[in-house]
Amino acid sequence: MDIHKVAVIGAGVMGAGIAAHIANAGIPVLLLDITTPTLDKLLKADPAPLMHPKNARLITPGNIDDHLAALRDCDWIIEAIVENLAIKQELYRKLATVRRADAVVSSNTSSIPLHELIAGLPDDFAAHCMITHFFNPPRYMRLLEIVSRAQTDQDALAKISYFCDHKLGKGVVTANDTPGFIANRIGIFWIQTAIHEAIALGLTVEEADAVIGKPMGIPKTGVFGLSDLVGIDLMPHLMHSMKHSLPAGDALLEKANIPPVIQTMIDTGYTGRKGKGGFYRLNRDGGEKVKESINLQTGEYSVSQAAKLDSVKASRDGGLQALVSHPDKGGQYAWRVLSQTLRYAAALVPDIADDICAVDTAMKLGYNWRLGPFELIDQLGVAAFAQRLAAEGMEIPPLLEKAREQGFYRHEAGETFYLQPDGTYTPLQRPAGVLLLADLKRHTTPLLENDAASLWDIGDGVACLEFHSKMNSLDPQILELIEESIAFIPNNHQALVIYNEGSNFSAGANLGLLVFAAQLGGWDEVDNIVRAGQRIYQTLKYAPFPVVGAPSGMALGGGCEILLHCDAVQAHAETYIGLIETGVGLIPSWGGCKEMLHRWSSFRKRPGGFLPPVLKCFEIISVATVAKSAQEAKDYLFLRPTDGITMNRDRLLADAKAHALTMVANYQPPEPPVFHLPGATARVAMEMAVNDFVAQGKATPYDAVIANTLAAVLSGGDTDITDTLSETDLLALEHQHFMQIVRNPATLARVSHMLETGKPLRN
Ligand code: NAI
DSSP states (O other), X not given: OOOOXXXXXXXXXXXXXXXXXXXXXXXXXXXXXXXXXXXXXXXXXXXXXXXXXXXXXXXXXXXXXXXXXXXXXXXXXXXXXXXXXXXXXXXXXXXXXXXXXTOEEEEOOSSOOHHHHSTXXXXXXXXXXXXXXXXXXXXXXXXXXXXXXXXXXXXXXXXXXXIIIIITOOEEEEOOSSTTTTHHHHHHHHHXXXXXXXXXXXXXXXXXXXXXXXXXXXOTTTTHHHHHHHOTTHHHHHHHHHHTTSOTTOGGGGGOSOOHHHHHHHHTTOOBTTTTBOSEEEEOTTSSXXXXXXXXXXXXXXXXXXXXXXXXXXXXXHHHHHHHTOOSHHHHHHHHHHHHHHHHHHHHTTTSOSSHXXXXXXHHHHHOOSSOHHHHHHHHOXXXXXXXXXXXXXXXXXXXXXXXXXXXXXXXXXXXXXXXXTSOEEEOOOOTTOOOHHHHHHHOOOSEEOSSEEEEEOSTTEEEEEEOSGGGOBOHHHHHHHHHHHHHHHHHOSEEEEEOOSSSSBOOBOHHHHHHHHHTTOHHHHHHHHHHHHHHHHHHHTOSXXXXXXXXXXXXXXXXXXXHTSSEEEEESSEEEEOOGGGGTOOOOSSHHHHHHHHHHHTSOOSSTTHHHHHHHHHHHHTTOBOSXXXXXXXXXXXXXXXXXXXXXXXXXXXXXXXXXXXXXXXXXXXXXXXXXXXXXXXXXXXXHHHHHHXXXXXXXXXXXXXXXXXXXXXXXXXXXXXXXXXXXXXXXXXXXXXXXXXXXXXXXXXXXXXXXXXXXXX
């Protein structure tokens, strides 16, 4: 049975975020609290919990006194109230009286075991009760831990797992009913160890974060930056509530005490970004913003100093091994934190999870580690790791002992095997509908490749074009491989998917090359790239086979334009598409203006003739609009109404492939559009609007130059309504105006500034 309606009880940080995300999935949701909550906070929160403001319409707020009966219609009731067993149980007793017999009740508790939550409740209620542990913020954190018992109704469990995976896009991990489940059990241990050891070894917070961050494949917030982000009071709070249920002798209990310096911070309101500041703070006293950090020994703040550690430098070439074997304090620190944390994780399987994959996935999706604990041990070398533990007098957990010979993961004949607690190896199997290029790449070679892109065979006659340049920026090599792929595919394949597993689909055209060419006066080179991009994107559009773009993360500038030329797009829900060229003093010139004009005149027919689509494109492109989700991208027509959206990142490639296969039979390339554009009258109207913005101080004079250049293209140049323009005409206009503006020193200043700082220059 499907899930058609959900209720969330408790409209705090988590409950509101979970309700928003259920609305993101298109499912109506009741959001109840003690008193009826308002949705204002949800609409204003940053990062946005809603993928589209209109999703708020699916959320019905209410209160548990007046609206309890409405729960009768709900297939799933999620409890996200205060972390207090007695209060939660009191609520469950009420829910037991109103819940439909097959409705599932789940708790978002972060620390209370399921057997305690359901103690004393009727059997049929208990059989439909489980823990679904979301991470904060629920829209963005991919982990969902699910905890059930042998007595749990298996259909109910399957139904919730399926919904969370497919509809909410979560990486569902089955955890055992133990304190803190998987990610927080190890995560709290890791954070507490990292804090205690930094104090013991006399590291600064910058030094500790520099060691923990990039070298260990952990976000650069490290451990102190992370604590500031989530709230310094959260860990002690979680620790406190877990303490009574941890088994005696558990190593986490030894880490439970809060160092005095941190207790003082919490007591005085220095709880991180939500409080007066944290381990880091921005001091605005002198009128300027100065980044400061706390001295872990004295509790005093001073100006933040970047870390300079030889061990961190050594890790750039020598990896994790070089880091932990370096004699400086960074190396010692890395070893102390990793050795204890990884050993702790190894000692917890099969207690907290049935297998090591669940633990690795939980840490990757819940704490954003690039590698999970067992993958990290493999990287260090299991034998070397165990040997050093033994040499330092630490006990070796049985699972680690079993991995000594062949590691936790083994790759053999294209298959990956993982170590089971009994010492045998099991092939790693992805769920149906999950297809990962990373898996495929382990055992196949590309059909075509160069330094920036590769073409892979993903089965069933579908090829996959992958970018792998820096930030997946588009350069002549990628263009070359696209062209080769278009020639290659019809021989053995029937469709193409454009997809990669980088954090971003593409950051756009390679601006470094542009600056390089400009500085040498190589305008012919720039001209060639513009023409090549236009020609190759056109060839892609009219290729004799279907092409499906499958982006995730940012798809900007040229990365957006390639999607605009695909027959269809299957986008990950977290895709941020935009034409941002004006931000760097340019205009879209790989067919972006042309395709947007076509979309706005064919998908959104409005009264007013040819002018409204032109104005709409101008409005979108002139301010470098980037859609904040795939859902929002449809508002701007960066995506067509018919394009698909996949909630689960791991399902994107398989969905895109399936989408492409539906288009194969009787495929016909699109009909070339004919444009009717208003010409000078529209251009003048847009110029006047821009001049108003400049007069009001909302745009700089150079913004106006760029906007006017864009207006010249979008209005169709020197045409009038009785003329028609072809795609070739529009591409010629894009090219002509791009080549003019790119020579302007103010444009080059914008491009250089973006390359140096990552931020736009408003000159
Ligand atoms: P919160 O304090 O922000 O919100 C709790 C909400 O529950 C409040 O709006 C309160 O009015 C409401 N409430 C309390 N008793 C109620 C009752 N009897 N009936 C209806 N509403 C009631 O708490 P938060 O952080 O959202 O946590 C909720 C649950 O999620 C807790 O179990 C917590 O352990 C868990 N959790 C929290 C995470 C976090 O990062 N904050 C992460 C994962 C889980």
